[in-house]
Structure formats: C-alpha cells, structure tokens
Amino acid sequence: MNVLVIAPHPDDEALGCGGTVCKHSAGGDRVAAVFLTSGELGLKQLPRDRARQVRESEARTAARILGIERIEFLRLPDWQVGQHIKEGARLLRPILKRETPEVIYLPHPSDWHPDHQAAWLVLQAAWGRGTAPPPKALGYEVWTPLSAHDQVENITKTMPRKIRALRAHRSQLDEFDYERAVSIPSPFLEDGRILDSSRCDEGPMPHPRT
Ligand SMILES: [Zn+2]
Numbered sequence: 359m360n361v362l363v364i365a366p367h368p369d370d371e372a373l374g375c376g377g378t379v380c381k382h383s384a385g386g387d388r389v390a391a392v393f394l395t396s397g398e399l400g401l402k403q404l405p406r407d408r409a410r411q412v413r414e415s416e417a418r419t420a421a422r423i424l425g426i427e428r429i430e431f432l433r434l435p436d437w438q439v440g441q442h443i444k445e446g447a448r449l450l451r452p453i454l455k456r457e458t459p460e461v462i463y464l465p466h467p468s469d470w471h472p473d474h475q476a477a478w479l480v481l482q483a484a485w486g487r488g489t490a491p492p493p494k495a496l497g498y499e500v501w502t503p504l505s506a507h508d509q510v511e512n513i514t515k516t517m518p519r520k521i522r523a524l525r526a527h528r529s530q531l532d533e534f535d536y537e538r539a540v541s542i543p544s545p546f547l548e549d550g551r552i553l554d555s556s557r558c559d560e561g562p563m564p565h566p567r568t
Contacts, residue, residue, distance in 0.1 A: 361389045362459035362493075363426070364450075364481060366439060366473040367397035368417035369527045373536065374498035375463045376424055376520035377513025383425025384516070390428040390457045393417060394446055394477060399436040401529055412529050420526035423519055428457075439476035446476075447483035454484055459493045466497025466504055474500060 361382050365371040371379065371391050382389050393414075401409035414431055421429045432449045434442045464481060465474035481495065496509060513520065517540075524536040 359387045359461065360457055360459045361387050362454070362457050362462045363389065363391040364394065364462060364464035364477050365391060365417075366394045366465060366471070366477050367400070367436065368393055368413045368420070369397070369524070369530055369534075369536070370465060370474070370500050371417075371426070372420050372424065372520060372523040372527065373540065374465060374500045375496075376420075376523050377516040378463070378498075378511045379424045379426060380516035380519045381511065381513065383427075388457075389424070389426045390430070390453070390459075391417075391421060391426045392430045392432060392450065392453055394432050394439050394480065395434050395436040395473060396431055397436055400533070413527075416527045416529060420523040423523040423526060437473060439473040439480065443476065443479045443483050446480035450480060450484035451486075462493045462495045463498050464495065465500050466502075468504070469500055469502045471501055 359382070361379070363371050363375060363379060365374070371393075379389055396410040396417075397413045398406045398409040401412060404412065410431075410433065417429060417431075430453055432446060434446050434449075439446060462481065464477045465471070467475055467478045469475060478497075485492070497504070520540065521537055524540070525531065527536070530536075
C-alpha cells in the first residue's frame with residue numbers, strides 16, 4: 359500500500375503519526391512525506407534560508423528513522439500556508455500523481471495552528487475532480503486534541519522509534535518537550551497503551567470538519 363504523510367512543518371510527521379508511520383513501513387508499505395513549509399520560523403535567530411536548511415536536514419534524519427522512503431519540501435512560507443493554497447495545490451498535485459496514495463495522513467482540521475487547518479484546503483485543491491480512486495484521508499493530532507476518534511492505533515511497540523524521530527528535530531528541543539507531549543495520559547494512553555489517534559474522513563474529497 360502507498361501512504362502519504364502531509365506535514366505542515368518538520369516535526370508534525372513524527373508528533374502526529376510517527377508511530378503509525380513506523381507500523382506502515384515495517385509492514386512493507388511505501389511511505390512518502392511532503393512538508394508544506396520547512397518550519398523556518400522555528401529558528402527565528404537564523405536567516406530564513408539557513409533555518410530552512412537546518413530543519414530540512416533534521417526532517418531527513420527523522421524520515422530515515424521512521425522508514426519514510428521519499429520526502430519533498432514545498433517551501434511555502436511558515437505560518438502563511440492559508441495564503442498560498444493554490445501554489446501548494448500546484449506543487450502537491452504531481453506528488454499525488456506519482457505516489458498514488460491509498461491513505462493520506464494530515465493534521466486534523468480543528469487543530470489551532472492555521473497552517474495545520476490550511477493543509478486540508480491544500481489537499482482539497484490539489485485533488486480536484488476526476489482523479490480516482492479517492493484516497494482515505496486521516497487527520498492526526500498535533501497540538502489540539504481530537505474530541506472524537508474514528509481510528510486509534512496502538513503504537514506501544516513503535517514508540518521508541520517515534521521518540522528517536524522526535525529527537526532528530528534537535529533544533530526544536532529547547533522549545534518543545536516532545537517526549538512529554540507524547541507521553542502525557544489521555545488522549546495518548548488508552549487501556550494503558552500508547553496510541554496515535556486519528557480521525558478518519560472518507561469520501562471523494564477530504565472536507566475540513568469543524
Ligand atoms: Zn506544525
């Protein structure tokens with residue numbers, strides 16, 4: 359099966375669905391990832407180009423850990439994906455054609471971050487009409503917990519790799535306590551298991567839910 363992860367910033371892929379991605383890659387699925395922005399504003403002290411380089415390099419390391427075979431950087435401006443939907447769609451379209459994903463993971467549309475919300479609009483615009491068969495789009499949690507889950511993955515076994523992938527985003531470790539973020543009780547623990555949680559939205563086109 360072909361799987362595509364859409365990450366608005368480097369680290370969303372590991373935080374949001376890293377454990378699930380490991381399960382896919384270990385099971386022989388081809389996983390590709392596309393980063394809408396390179397998260398350059400996460401390193402405000404550096405010039406933009408240098409910040410992009412650092413974060414892209416960290417994303418490459420994290421991708422190797424997670425078993426992601428191919429990654430692409432669309433380099434839309436960080437925090438401004440919503441103002442670049444058409445451009446994002448134009449850049450994403452050939453990737454969708456090439457990867458022919460059956461499953462697409464992206465942040466759920468009720469996440470507070472505007473770039474995470476905009477990811478759905480980019481996918482929707484890129485998908486267009488007449489492309490068949492439609493993939494299944496699954497919204498993963500990053501910053502805002504989901505109020506309901508349609509699909510829950512037990513990632514107990516892949517949690518160590520998820521943590522390693524998070525640590526690969528070294529430039530962000532001072533700012534974010536990733537390990538705490540993914541190990542707090544509810545909603546990541548259920549029946550004592552560590553979970554990636556996703557909301558499933560199936561249909562001919564993914565629609566943002568509010
Ligand atoms: Zn993000």
